[in-house]
Amino acid sequence: MTTTADNAPLLDRYNSYADGFGDVLATVPAEAWSSPSPCDGWTARDVVAHVVDTQRDFFAGHGVDLGPAPSLEDPASGWRTHREAVAARLADPSVADHAFDGHFGPTTIGETLLHFYGFDMIAHRWDIATAAGLDHRFTDDQLAEMEAAADGFGDALYSEGVCERVDVPAGADRQTALLARLGRRAA
Template sequence: MTTSADRFRARADAFAAILDAADGRWDAATPCDDWTVRDVVEHAIATERDFLERQDLSPGPAPVLADLGAAWREHAAAVAEVLSRDGVAEREYDGYFGRTTIAATMADFYGWDLVVHGSDVARATGQAWSVSDDEAAALHRTADSWGDALYSEGVCAGPVPVPDDASPSDRLLARLGRDPEWVPAAG
């Protein structure tokens, strides 16, 4: 049985693989308006750390951000260690979307963010990106559960149109305000 903590770790590992293949192109523009790859990675680390610290679950010292791939791996290992502490993963609290657990938030909010931002980093650095049809469906279900909050300030831009025959991955990106045809500007 896959747990929420396992789902977070899998999504964190997939994000790490994308960073490893980014070949140090940390200043590349991404589909996120005015964000570079560096901005995306720093956002992922900072928001996850902030959440854990607000739950009195310090992941330890912040990683040094010189090598973002190494910083991400250090951070993800610290988060996994926090989730492995006795009772932490199952600890309930009242979240923005209702009663949930620490691990579910890490998997289904922050892990969801990693999948989406993994696309941003992959496309910014010339990597192919897609998710399985099952993963796309799971990500859509999670987004469904957020209702209108999905399009709140700082979450996702409004959906963009795609052809009827768009892949599940492209439909997901479009729903989240990303043009599936986006490529970095030549330069």
């Protein structure tokens, strides 16, 4: 794996998102993987599959092969396999710095992975933990990052298949308000 000083911060950030996601997966009891998540029609395992599949599709769409899809029979193990494949590709500056015109304008594979898929790796932690009956609290930095991302997504956040607007409960704390903005009911 070749990493340059130029893309080391990007790789560090990806690893932070991926490791945080993996840490939540490691806490999920085996029997909870088939439990319904706050994502309508999805189990906890389905949420992991969504995160893995969307990243794989993104890379494939840019001609980057991540190798065979991991088995999600054990979602935590499958996630580790996936994140290692992604990190190996991101360590290559020719992959991370590959420029393209994205939905929100000119960007790179690395920046899109951080700003769009990084958001997913934070937000879906709560979905998986909730499906497993676990309490997951975002840090202030994670809340700020997701709020900024939601601002940047604008109305695209409410596109078909993304999320639906949910009223923010009166007196909601910051996390509950953000989750409502993301189409989730935390109460």
